[in-house]
Amino acid sequence: MAKQSFNLDLSELSSGIASQFRGLDTNEPGQWPILPKALAWFVAAVAMVVLGWFLLLSDESDLLEAERNKEPQLKQTYRDKLAQAVNLEELRKQRLQVQEYVTQLEKQLPGKAEMDALLSDINQAGLGRGLQFELFKPGQVVVKDYYAELPISVKVSGRYHDIGAFTADVANLSRIVTLHSLNISAVAKDASGALGMEATARTYRYLDQAELEEQRAQQQAEAAKGKGKGKAKAGAKGQGGKK
Numbered sequence: 001m002a003k004q005s006f007n008l009d010l011s012e013l014s015s016g017i018a019s020q021f022r023g024l025d026t027n028e029p030g031q032w033p034i035l036p037k038a039l040a041w042f043v044a045a046v047a048m049v050v051l052g053w054f055l056l057l058s059d060e061s062d063l064l065e066a067e068r069n070k071e072p073q074l075k076q077t078y079r080d081k082l083a084q085a086v087n088l089e090e091l092r093k094q095r096l097q098v099q100e101y102v103t104q105l106e107k108q109l110p111g112k113a114e115m116d117a118l119l120s121d122i123n124q125a126g127l128g129r130g131l132q133f134e135l136f137k138p139g140q141v142v143v144k145d146y147y148a149e150l151p152i153s154v155k156v157s158g159r160y161h162d163i164g165a166f167t168a169d170v171a172n173l174s175r176i177v178t179l180h181s182l183n184i185s186a187v188a189k190d191a192s193g194a195l196g197m198e199a200t201a202r203t204y205r206y207l208d209q210a211e212l213e214e215q216r217a218q219q220q221a222e223a224a225k226g227k228g229k230g231k232a233k234a235g236a237k238g239q240g241g242k243k
Contacts, residue, residue: 109147109176109206118175118203122152125169131158134196143207143215152201157187163197170201177203 017035032040084091119138126133135155142149156163163184170177182199207215 109204112205112208114175115150115203115205118173118177119152121173121175122154122170122177122201122203125173126154126156126166129158129162129166129169131156131162131166135198143211145215147204147206148211150203150205152203153198154201155196155198157194157196159193160195163195175203177201 123133123136133154133156135153137153139151139153142151156166158166167179167182170179178201180200180202182197184195184197187194187196
């Protein structure tokens with residue numbers, strides 16, 4: 001008897017639920033029974049979640065994936081910087097050593113005011129070895145990025161060993177001087193066996209502050225000129241395309 005009553009209650013419940021979904025007026029959802037309203041709200045909520053995912057959260061998901069892909073690189077960067085931090089004191093010592101080395105090299109480059117003394121030292125090196133100067137002519141200064149180069153045409157005559165000693169003396173000067181395009185030949189009509197040497201001596205000096213500023217201004221002017229030419233070409237191409 002109880003079993004029959006339970007089946008009857010389920011049947012009545014199913015009929016009641018089904019009856020709430022019959023004859024619904026889509027134009028008046030506010031008049032619907034409670035179950036159709038609840039189902040409509042549930043479907044609308046699911047639709048909003050799905051729509052929000054595709055419109056908003058999918059971009060955030062891509063951004064999250066991109067940040068995750070950066071993680072290995074950031075970890076490696078962290079390890080590199082950590083290694084540098086551990087060796088910071090040693091790196092500072094190396095930096096000081098490099099600065100001292102650069103300072104020593106700069107001391108070997110004379111300034112503009114010291115060039116005359118250097119030229120005199122080269123001349124005295126030859127005279128001290130008993131050589132005869134037939135030509136000692138400084139050329140045009142060539143300005144580089146951080147220094148200036150002065151070529152000197154040199155032509156001397158003397159004994160072989162004296163010429164060799166002269167080149168050694170030039171190499172041992174306190175300032176940097178290099179010899180290029182050496183040409184040694186016998187002196188014509190010289191019974192003593194003297195030799196003649198022609199060479200180009202190049203000495204270098206550092207640029208003073210005024211020269212550095214002038215060079216920077218020239219480089220900036222050239223860069224601006226190059227950009228102006230590039231814009232002019234681009235404008236000419238654009239006008240040609242419009243035609």
